[in-house]
Amino acid sequence: MPQHIGFIMDGNGRWAKKRAMPRNFGHKQGASVFKKTINWCREFGVRAATFYAFSTENWKRPEDEVKGIMNLLRQYIKDIRAMAKENVRFVFIGDLSAFEDDIRVELLDIMDTSKENNEFIAGVALNYGGRAEIANCARKLAEKCVSGELEPEDITEELIENVLYTREFPPLDLVIRPSGEQRLSNFLIWQAAYAEFVFMDVLWPDFKKKDLEHAIKEFAGRSRRFGGV
């Protein structure tokens, strides 16, 4: 069983287009699949899942679409709070300073009030980019070197791991990308160094429990050698 799964929630736009509906209709359906997937992961005994909800590049989308996603997030805050009451810890990864105050305050509060929950960790990547995350770590460690707290030669992989957003998550074992695209798109690029990838043709709004089961079975059949033999 993978301990930590990353989900790239792709294909919402195409799903809506197939139905001659606006893209935000697809995001709405995608958000409901996000919620169901957390429950399926818990049922399968997965310990953590991180969902790519909004990348640092997604601000380039039309204003209407960005607004729609922000409003979805506002609506989902209630659901997220309800899930947090079921011993789920929520960690929002990414630069939250870019969000409007009402959203940011809620997200920070949910993170804070759920931090002792230990049944499942749900990561939600918002204004997240893997390169930005690594640059952020480099900045933090450089500041420590300047203040004399740290020597450059003492910087190790472990030290970097300890400043990543995912420092309290189990290792990322599996990345699932639906929608037929086969790339990482700047998602958890450090963490995915030894992850397995499962690419699926289903569009995210159509993603079902059986698709998750299929990806987990595929993972279980892989031989992971981590560079060994």
Ligand code: FPP
């Ligand atoms: C990618 O599909 C999806 C996104 C960029 C947004 C994902 C957002 C949600 C699922 C809803 C918000 C999340 C929460 C947690 C409430 P796409 O639009 O790139 O699809 P396409 O490739 O078919 O155009």
